[in-house]
Amino acid sequence: MNKFSYLSNIDGSYINNLYHKYKENKSSINIEWQKFFEGYELGLKKDNSEYQNKEFISDKLISYYRNNGYKYANNNPLFSNKKINHNKYDINENNINTIIYNKDNNYNNISLKYLIKKLENIYCGSLSIEYDHINDDSNEKKFLTKIFENIQNFNLNKDDQLLILHDIIQATDFEIFLTKKFIGQKFFSLLGAESIIPAINFFIRENMSKYSSKRIVMAMSHRGRLNVLANVLGKPYEDIFSEFNNFTSYNKDTFNNVKGDVKYHLGYLNNNIILLPNPSHLEVISSVAQGFAKSLIENQYLNSYKSVIPLIIHGDASISGQGIVYELAQMSKLNPYYTGGTIHVVINNQVGFTTDAKDYKSSDSCTDISKVIKAPVLHVNSEDVLSVIYAFKIGLEYRYKFNNDIYIDLISYRRYGHNEMDEPKFTQPYVYKEIEQHKSIKNIFIEKILKDDKISESDINEIKDNISQKMNISYNKSRNKNLIHVTEDNKKYIFDGDTNVLHVNAIKCLNEYIDIILKHNFDKKIHKIFNKKHDLLTKNNKVDWGLTENFTYISIIQEGYNVRLIGQDTKRGTFSHRHGSMISLDDNNEIIPINLLNNNKAKFYIYNSTLSEYAALGFEYGYSLNYDKKNITIWEAQFGDFVNGAQIIIDQFIASAKSKWNQLSNIVLLLPHGYEGQGPEHSSARIERFMELCSDNNMQIINCSTPVQYFHAIRRQIKSHIPLIIFTPKSLLRHPECVSKVSDLEYQKKFCKIIDDSTTNELIIKKLIFCSGKIYYDLLEIKNKYEFNNIALIRLEQIYPFPNIEFNNIINKYKNSIEILWVQEEPSNMGLCSYLSDIISKYNIKVISRNTSNSVSTGNYKIHVYQQYSILSKTFDININKILKDYNIF
Numbered sequence: 001m002n003k004f005s006y007l008s009n010i011d012g013s014y015i016n017n018l019y020h021k022y023k024e025n026k027s028s029i030n031i032e033w034q035k036f037f038e039g040y041e042l043g044l045k046k047d048n049s050e051y052q053n054k055e056f057i058s059d060k061l062i063s064y065y066r067n068n069g070y071k072y073a074n075n076n077p078l079f080s081n082k083k084i085n086h087n088k089y090d091i092n093e094n095n096i097n098t099i100i101y102n103k104d105n106n107y108n109n110i111s112l113k114y115l116i117k118k119l120e121n122i123y124c125g126s127l128s129i130e131y132d133h134i135n136d137d138s139n140e141k142k143f144l145t146k147i148f149e150n151i152q153n154f155n156l157n158k159d160d161q162l163l164i165l166h167d168i169i170q171a172t173d174f175e176i177f178l179t180k181k182f183i184g185q186k187f188f189s190l191l192g193a194e195s196i197i198p199a200i201n202f203f204i205r206e207n208m209s210k211y212s213s214k215r216i217v218m219a220m221s222h223r224g225r226l227n228v229l230a231n232v233l234g235k236p237y238e239d240i241f242s243e244f245n246n247f248t249s250y251n252k253d254t255f256n257n258v259k260g261d262v263k264y265h266l267g268y269l270n271n272n273i274i275l276l277p278n279p280s281h282l283e284v285i286s287s288v289a290q291g292f293a294k295s296l297i298e299n300q301y302l303n304s305y306k307s308v309i310p311l312i313i314h315g316d317a318s319i320s321g322q323g324i325v326y327e328l329a330q331m332s333k334l335n336p337y338y339t340g341g342t343i344h345v346v347i348n349n350q351v352g353f354t355t356d357a358k359d360y361k362s363s364d365s366c367t368d369i370s371k372v373i374k375a376p377v378l379h380v381n382s383e384d385v386l387s388v389i390y391a392f393k394i395g396l397e398y399r400y401k402f403n404n405d406i407y408i409d410l411i412s413y414r415r416y417g418h419n420e421m422d423e424p425k426f427t428q429p430y431v432y433k434e435i436e437q438h439k440s441i442k443n444i445f446i447e448k449i450l451k452d453d454k455i456s457e458s459d460i461n462e463i464k465d466n467i468s469q470k471m472n473i474s475y476n477k478s479r480n481k482n483l484i485h486v487t488e489d490n491k492k493y494i495f496d497g498d499t500n501v502l503h504v505n506a507i508k509c510l511n512e513y514i515d516i517i518l519k520h521n522f523d524k525k526i527h528k529i530f531n532k533k534h535d536l537l538t539k540n541n542k543v544d545w546g547l548t549e550n551f552t553y554i555s556i557i558q559e560g561y562n563v564r565l566i567g568q569d570t571k572r573g574t575f576s577h578r579h580g581s582m583i584s585l586d587d588n589n590e591i592i593p594i595n596l597l598n599n600n601k602a603k604f605y606i607y608n609s610t611l612s613e614y615a616a617l618g619f620e621y622g623y624s625l626n627y628d629k630k631n632i633t634i635w636e637a638q639f640g641d642f643v644n645g646a647q648i649i650i651d652q653f654i655a656s657a658k659s660k661w662n663q664l665s666n667i668v669l670l671l672p673h674g675y676e677g678q679g680p681e682h683s684s685a686r687i688e689r690f691m692e693l694c695s696d697n698n699m700q701i702i703n704c705s706t707p708v709q710y711f712h713a714i715r716r717q718i719k720s721h722i723p724l725i726i727f728t729p730k731s732l733l734r735h736p737e738c739v740s741k742v743s744d745l746e747y748q749k750k751f752c753k754i755i756d757d758s759t760t761n762e763l764i765i766k767k768l769i770f771c772s773g774k775i776y777y778d779l780l781e782i783k784n785k786y787e788f789n790n791i792a793l794i795r796l797e798q799i800y801p802f803p804n805i806e807f808n809n810i811i812n813k814y815k816n817s818i819e820i821l822w823v824q825e826e827p828s829n830m831g832l833c834s835y836l837s838d839i840i841s842k843y844n845i846k847v848i849s850r851n852t853s854n855s856v857s858t859g860n861y862k863i864h865v866y867q868q869y870s871i872l873s874k875t876f877d878i879n880i881n882k883i884l885k886d887y888n889i890f
Contacts, residue, residue: 014136016063019056057090058107058115066145067132069123070379076411077192077383078350078434084124086116122148126384127391130365130377140402144376147394156386158454165449165460167198168385170231170467172442177471178226179420182244186419188264190224193347193412195388195441196313200232203311203343203392204273211400213309215296218275219289220313221282222264223347225275228313233270237474242481259659267661276622277661279652282318283325287615288653290328291622293339298605299562299629305340305403313345317352319369320361327615329372332405336566336607337619341399343392344370344407349414354427367407375405382412383438385445413438490658490697494801495719498749499712501555506745509597510537510551516593521585529579542739545732546577548707551745552714553580553604554594560601560630561718566609566620567636567670574638574672577733580606602630613637613645617669621653624667632718633667640671640685640727641856647689654723655693664721668714673703673727674774675825675857677864684826684856685727687799691835694800701800703727703773705755708740709797712751732774753803754810757792765792768810768817769875770845772796772832775825782872782883791876792817799832811843820845823875825868827853848874865889 021028022037064084072081096113107115123129129148134141156164171194178187190196207213220228229235243263267277276292278285293310301307319325331337346367352360367377376398380391388410395406413435417424425432449455514534518527533547543551553563568574571581581592594604609616617635624633637643643650657663671685690701700722704710710726717724732738769791771779776795783791794810796803811820820843824831827850833840840847850857850867858864866880869889873880884890 016059017067017132017136020060020064058112061086061091061112061115062107062119065119065123069119070128070130070377073124073128073379074126075128075379075381075409076350077381077438078413078431091116122151126381126387128379130367130370130379133371134374134376140376140398140404143401144394144398147397151390161449161452161455162459162463164198164202164385164389165445165455166463166467167201167231168194168442168445169460169463171197171227172440173464173467174227174230174237174471177468177475178244181241181475184421185244186264186421187226187244188223188419189414189416190227190347191415191440192349192435193224193382193410194227195382195385195412195445196224196345196347196410197227197231198385199388199392200228200311202389203396204232206393207309207396211306211396214272214301214307215293216273216309216311217289217293217296218273218311218313219278219285220275221278221285221315221318222280223315223349224313225264225266225278228275229266229268233268233273233275235268235270237471238478238481241475241478245478259656261660265660267663277657277663279660281648281652282315283322284618284648284652286312286314286328287324287618287649288622288625290331290337290339290342291619292625293622294337294619295623295626295629295631295633297339299626299631305338306400308339309399310339310342311345312342313347315352316346316348316350316357316366317355317360319344319346320363320366321352324615324618325369326372327610327612328619329369329405331610331612331615331619332373334610336605336609340403342405343395343399344375344405346407346409348409348411350411351414351424351428351431353418354422354424356428365409367409370405370407373405375407377407377409379409379411382410383441383444385441385448415440490722491801493658493664493721494697494700495716496750497719499715499751500747500749501559501715501745504555504558504746506551506742507537507541509554510543510547510742512597513550513554513593516596517579517582520582520591520593522582522591523585526579526582529576536739537742541742543707543742543745544577544734544739545707545710545729546573546579548711548740548745549578550580550594552711554597555711556632556715556718557594557602557604558597558599559718562602562605562631563634564605564607564620564623564631565634565636566605566607566616568609568611568638568642570636571606571608575730575733580604613642614649617643617646617649618653621649621665621667624665625663627664627666627721632714634670634714635667636670636728637672637685639682640673641681641683643669643671643685644689650690651693655690655698658698658722659696665723666717666721668717668724668726670726670728672730674730674732675864675868676731677857677861677868679859680855680857684830686830686856687727687826687832688830688834690725691800691832694835697722697801699723699725699800700798701725701727702751702798704729704797705732705773705776705795706738706740708744708748709751709755711740711745712748716751727773729774732777735777737777737780751798753796753798754806755795755797756810756813757794760789760792762792762814763816764790765814765816766790766818768792768794768814768820769823770794770796770821771823772799773825775823775871778868778872779823779875782876782878785886786876786878788876796832799835807839821848821875822846823848823871825850825871826856827851829853830856862890 018029018033019037026034072084091112097111099109099111129144131141131144175189175191226240230237230240265277265279267275276285276289289310289312293308296308297303297305348366350357370377378391378394380387382388391408395408398406415435446460514530517530533544536542536544556563572579581590584591592604592606620633620635673685675683702713704713704726713726769779772795776793779793783793792814822836822840822845828847829852833847833849848871869883870880873883
């Protein structure tokens with residue numbers, strides 16, 4: 001009987017790993033295991049039985065190859081890895097032919113020499129695996145070990161070989177054709193990693209035939225994108241060649257209306273496979289693709305993670321250097337963002353633009369991000385086409401079995417420079433000397449399959465001729481074809497009609513909603529809050545912001561639209577106004593009252609997001625691309641100031657995706673905005689930054705001053721296909737004047753772009769004050785306190801598209817006014833001053849604001865108060881000392 005049988009309930013490889021750590025550094029394991037191994041080694045000295053020694057040597061050897069073989073593998077086409085030193089395992093000429101019996105690992109009656117050879121073939125070939133960061137006793141690791149240690153020769157019949165051969169020739173010759181026909185034009189060559197083309201095509205065929213996935217969502221940066229567009233998604237060659245022709249025959253009079261994007265940023269949809277368009281911010285598309293995949297899963301495929309596969313293609317420098325990669329890794333297993341596992345492929349050129357790998361990463365491998373989520377990594381040599389295909393096969397099987405992420409590190413090189421006008425020898429002379437000596441992957445594969453005797457030279461030549469003929473025909477057609485994208489007016493995508501909901505009895509519905517909350521055992525302060533809301537509703541027929549907001553979502557859901565609301569601390573609301581989700585004190589379970597209402601036809605999804613703006617907003621933008629399936633996506637910033645952490649998403653997608661790629665989105669951004677003396681990171685959502693991105697009706701930007709305005713703005717958005725930016729309040733959430741009548745929810749027809757002063761007689765008005773947002777209530781308080789009846793306060797609610805008609809109507813109505821002011825809280829170099837400059841100049845409008853500043857606000861509360869009252873004193877021509885005295889300030 002084996003003397004270690006009492007350990008039989010523990011995975012042997014687990015002990016092997018511990019022993020290896022013990023040998024290298026005793027203190028790396030706990031004291032109990034240290035004592036165990038000390039005893040074991042003492043026993044070996046006293047009873048050095050040959051059986052024990054051989055079994056333990058083989059255990060250590062097997063464990064080491066499994067966990068470290070990738071470091072010594074033949075997976076780098078440019079440079080050889082070092083070899084394993086077997087001497088440290090007490091293997092030498094005297095015992096290398098000794099027969100071992102290792103039942104635990106299924107290696108029996110073989111010599112150590114043969115065991116080493118077998119392990120070398122399994123773990124140190126063209127395809128290797130890195131999974132030492134995964135628990136040894138996990139099902140995932142056992143599954144992958146079984147796959148690797150039972151790999152049969154990847155034998156393919158002639159038809160399979162012809163398909164792969166066709167793909168590899170087509171991928172290579174396509175780029176050679178581009179180089180010859182479009183001299184000096186950039187397309188970011190894939191050569192050196194072109195084996196990815198037959199691998200993706202095999203992946204698609206295998207997936208559709210074996211696993212019946214409904215959709216594949218692909219994302220990648222520009223390297224190799226044209227090759228993938230043409231030879232994976234089937235974008236016609238003539239369309240791509242036409243894009244190279246730069247539309248030279250097009251009527252020049254229309255050029256001012258042309259936007260579009262460069263050809264290697266464009267996306268494409270072919271039946272159930274989509275490659276999303278991407279700007280040159282390389283990894284940003286990963287977040288968008290994940291969000292789009294999540295929306296498909298939830299809104300089209302009944303939460304079936306088997307139905308949609310995200311396939312993300314990275315670059316080695318970008319996956320190493322860009323923070324959004326880490327953010328997405330942390331998000332990947334969280335419920336709001338989980339997509340059932342992503343297959344990550346890294347085109348590892350071993351260089352970033354002109355930067356060596358040693359200068360763009362501190363980690364051992366560019367795929368070390370995988371360790372954050374314990375995802376396995378397959379390292380594969382790009383020059384071994386069949387191994388690359390097999391890596392994709394394993395990745396697909398693993399993803400479907402475990403619904404986890406997996407990484408494929410396609411270790412390759414760039415045959416040419418960063419682009420077709422770059423000289424790589426300037427910065428990597430040694431590497432490119434090595435690359436020049438390498439045969440093309442196409443020729444390596446042709447030599448390999450010719451040896452198999454299944455395919456002849458004539459078969460190969462026929463494929464080459466057919467591909468060449470197809471490209472030449474397409475090229476000739478492309479010379480007379482224009483695919484120019486003329487920017488259309490986006491106004492038709494903005495719904496501007498009635499948004500009222502007469503079919504909903506607001507009071508009845510809100511009473512039901514409040515009753516649900518009060519019947520549950522929540523924190524007593526929550527009950528107190530909703531009792532006050534109930535009194536406001538039933539006694540005054542009014543609603544505050546929080547109650548109106550929840551009613552907004554209720555009205556949308558009862559029309560059959562799903563609502564996804566997500567952001568940092570969004571469930572409760574940063575300012576404790578929403579309480580969209582609450583925790584029961586009875587069982588600590590989450591309760592979402594809206595989903596418990598009668599008459600719901602859809603669902604309310606409300607989540608607290610990870611502490612991210614960049615990846616989180618990218619994800620929500622991607623989710624919103626599926627707007628036509630009756631859902632609305634709302635992302636809320638904790639404070640509007642923090643949205644600058646996601647500026648790339650705003651610049652590259654929200655503001656410009658329609659004009660660049662004709663990509664529509666109905667996403668809503670809620671950005672808390674307003675000066676309350678909370679400092680420079682809690683005051684301004686930077687309205688001016690959004691305004692400088694506005695053109696061609698590409699966004700809707702509003703600053704609501706009443707709850708009912710928010711209600712109509714969101715309801716309007718379910719029928720609009722252009723992003724909506726809402727500057728939402730903070731202090732106004734509890735301001736006694738910032739309430740709306742219930743009747744306005746039911747009978748006000750639509751969103752008001754400008755709100756007139758209903759308390760004045762236009763004939764006596766001498767001063768006309770335009771403002772937007774929170775400052776209206778400060779102005780209103782002063783106006784009422786000092787009885788300025790000859791002053792009208794006008795609220796600009798829709799900032800863009802600017803309501804010219806409504807604005808002119810106001811100006812004409814108050815034609816007797818002597819003075820017109822624009823009043824804002826922001827410094828004069830921020831806010832809406834610059835945007836309104838033409839109007840200000842035309843009507844001789846005077847601007848009242850804070851002084852110019854390089855920071856949005858002061859961090860000193862007393863200074864804030866003084867500045868705020870200074871704005872009010874200048875607006876109403878009252879001495880500031882009088883105001884400070886009257887209000888007992890300071």
